[in-house]
Amino acid sequence: MSEIPTKLEKVDKKYIDKEILRAGIIAELDAINLYEQMAALAQDKNIKKMLLDIAKEEKTHVGEFQRLLLNRDREQVEELEKGKEEVRKEVGE
Secondary structure (H helix, E strand, O other): OOOOOOOHHHOOOOOHHHHHHHHHHHHHHHHHHHHHHHHHHOOOHHHHHHHHHHHHHHHHHHHHHHHHHHHHOHHHHHHHHHHHHHHHHHHOO
């Protein structure tokens, strides 16, 4: 599991909301990975199904945090667009 890379209580107040959102995204991605890995190992089909359903809900949470972050961080929006363009150029997707 990831560790939040910084002590949030030490972050400058003008950056705290964006850092909180990023920490939320990290936590949700960790949860997705954990639930999907456990689902892959689960022997009971109902446990597997439930784990995958919970992982899917966590993906929604990532989207919620990401939307809030993108509404507050213009640079993040610009860099995401650059990343999309690089993928398009490199692999055509």
